Amino acid sequence: MMLCMSRWSPNARGRLERAAYDLFVERGYEETTVADIARRAGLTERTFFRHYADKREVFFGGAAVLQEELLRAVDAVSANVSTFEAVRISVEAIAHLMRDRRVLARERQRLVLAHADLQERELIKRATLTAALTDALKQRGVPEPAASLAADMGIAVFYIGFVRWLDDPAEREFVDIVREGFDHIKAVASGC
Amino acid sequence: MMLCMSRWSPNARGRLERAAYDLFVERGYEETTVADIARRAGLTERTFFRHYADKREVFFGGAAVLQEELLRAVDAVSANVSTFEAVRISVEAIAHLMRDRRVLARERQRLVLAHADLQERELIKRATLTAALTDALKQRGVPEPAASLAADMGIAVFYIGFVRWLDDPAEREFVDIVREGFDHIKAVASGC
Numbered sequence: 130m131m132l133c134m135s136r137w138s139p140n141a142r143g144r145l146e147r148a149a150y151d152l153f154v155e156r157g158y159e160e161t162t163v164a165d166i167a168r169r170a171g172l173t174e175r176t177f178f179r180h181y182a183d184k185r186e187v188f189f190g191g192a193a194v195l196q197e198e199l200l201r202a203v204d205a206v207s208a209n210v211s212t213f214e215a216v217r218i219s220v221e222a223i224a225h226l227m228r229d230r231r232v233l234a235r236e237r238q239r240l241v242l243a244h245a246d247l248q249e250r251e252l253i254k255r256a257t258l259t260a261a262l263t264d265a266l267k268q269r270g271v272p273e274p275a276a277s278l279a280a281d282m283g284i285a286v287f288y289i290g291f292v293r294w295l296d297d298p299a300e301r302e303f304v305d306i307v308r309e310g311f312d313h314i315k316a317v318a319s320g321c
Numbered sequence: 322m323m324l325c326m327s328r329w330s331p332n333a334r335g336r337l338e339r340a341a342y343d344l345f346v347e348r349g350y351e352e353t354t355v356a357d358i359a360r361r362a363g364l365t366e367r368t369f370f371r372h373y374a375d376k377r378e379v380f381f382g383g384a385a386v387l388q389e390e391l392l393r394a395v396d397a398v399s400a401n402v403s404t405f406e407a408v409r410i411s412v413e414a415i416a417h418l419m420r421d422r423r424v425l426a427r428e429r430q431r432l433v434l435a436h437a438d439l440q441e442r443e444l445i446k447r448a449t450l451t452a453a454l455t456d457a458l459k460q461r462g463v464p465e466p467a468a469s470l471a472a473d474m475g476i477a478v479f480y481i482g483f484v485r486w487l488d489d490p491a492e493r494e495f496v497d498i499v500r501e502g503f504d505h506i507k508a509v510a511s512g513c
Contacts, residue, residue, distance in 0.1 A: 211512045252444040274502060277481045279509045285473035289466055310466055317471045318510035320403045 142180050142190065144170040150236050158240055186238060188247055192254040195223050196261050203265040212271050214263070216283035217311045224287065224304040231303075235295050259284045259304075273319040286310035334372050334382065338363040339378040342428050350432055364425045380429060382441055384446040387415050388453050395457040404463050408454070408475035416479065416496040419486075423495075427487050451476045478502035 148169035152161040163184055167177045181187055202222035206215040227234065241247040262280035271279065290310045294303040340361035344353040355376055359369045373379055394414035398407045419426065433439040454472035463471065482502045486495040 182465045204366065213509050213512055249441050249445060252448055253441065256444055274481055274485060275509055278477060278502060278505050281477035281481065282474055282506070282509070285470060285477065289469045295465060310470060312475070313467045313470050315510050317405050317467055317474070318507050320405055 139169070141172055141176055144179060145172065145177055146190065148185055149184070150233060150240075153240055154236060158244060185247065185250060189250060189254055190256065193218075195226065196258055197304065198226055199223050199258065199262060200265050203262070203269070206269075208269065212266065212269075212279050213311075213315075214276060215266070215269065216279050217308070219262070219265075219298060220283045220287050220311075221304050221307055224307040227291075227303045231295065231300075234291070238292070238295055255288060256286060282314060286314065332367055333362070333364055336370060337364065337369055338379055338382065340427075341376070342425060342432075343443075346428060347430055350436060377439065377442060380433060381446055384450065387418065388450055390418055391415050391450065391454060392457050394431050395454070395461065398461075400461065404458065404461075404467060404471050405503075405507075407458070407461065408471050409500070411454070412475045412503075413496050413499055416482065416499040419483075421493045423487065423492075426483070430484070430487055431511060447480060474506060478506065484495060 149161070149166045152165055152169055156165075160182070163177050166184070166187070167174045169179075181190055199219055199222070202219035203215060206218050210218070241251055259280050262283060263277050266276040266280055267273070272299060286307055289304065290306040294301070294306050295304065303320055335447060338426060341353070341358045344361055348357075353376070356366055358376070358379070359366045362369075374402055391411055391477070394411035398410055407496060408428050427433070433443055451472050454475060455469050458468040459465070478499055482495065482498040484498055486493070486498050489498065
């Protein structure tokens with residue numbers, strides 16, 4: 130049992146992620162190798178590569194989880210709910226996932242902003258998430274271009290809210306900032 | 322006078338762009354060199370590099386023009402116009418610039434979709450355009466996060482409309498598709 134637990138490394142992803150951020154901050158992103166990260170986490174390189182394709186993916190491992198939760202949330206919204214509300218409910222669901230991660234998210238954001246290749250990958254992940262939400266809305270029967278426009282709007286609220294959440298002077302929860310973002314969209318679109 | 326015209330290559334950008342697209346279609350993007358493009362346009366490599374930093378930039382040379390026109394348009398909208406209308410008017414202004422370019426835009430889109438590095442550069446240009454519009458709205462006195470959200474929405478309408486315009490069965494003008502996009506945003510945000 131102990132062997133099994135050690136072999137399968139419970140919460141290996143979390144340990145690798147934490148070790149990677151610590152090393153990125155201590156030594157710099159370029160100077161940190163996958164071997165360094167695995168060693169710090171008390172795991173092997175092989176374990177690292179079971180969880181992440183490369184060093185850069187440590188920053189984006191959460192994207193797949195977000196996408197899965199987003200699609201699950203859209204699917205759970207009943208059919209008679211408006212497109213706007215379906216998007217709002219689903220984006221709030223993924224904002225909930227970030228609770229208690231503000232400190233790590235701040236470190237991550239500082240590193241992403243400092244490296245053009247990470248910013249590019251971030252834009253790609255955002256476009257992928259938007260495309261997934263568009264498809265989910267089409268599945269609900271939302272026609273184009275409303276599906277694309279509503280998905281783009283929802284993911285914009287998420288990303289713009291994310292940056293505000295990191296530095297929010299009142300330390301409000303991410304989900305509250307997202308809710309406020311949707312209210313702003315409503316206000317702007319109604320001509321305020 | 323003739324010498325001067327020849328030296329400064331009137332419409333060199335347009336000739337280089339047309340030559341580049343022709344060669345990309347004939348030989349493939351990878352197989353075409355800057356020297357090939359310059360030769361086909363009847364110009365020198367030096368002239369090419371006066372207009373474009375590298376081969377890839379031929380696809381994105383228009384981005385600076387779009388951004389300039391977008392900011393000029395925002396600046397021209399009177400102060401009492403709502404944020405939504407200011408964004409709509411400005412995005413329609415840049416949609417106008419694409420008139421008569423549908424065939425070239427289709428070729429461009431096919432090439433961009435076929436190359437991951439071009440798609441990445443496209444996402445970066447989109448993010449840059451969004452940031453420029455956000456700043457212009459802040460200059461108008463629009464507070465955050467409304468400025469970021471409205472800018473993101475406007476640029477989404479532009480890009481989603483662009484793809485629809487390329488394949489529009491009715492061959493409607495880009496600007497009409499953009500106008501319709503803003504109507505869809507209004508409808509979605511009001512809970513339809």
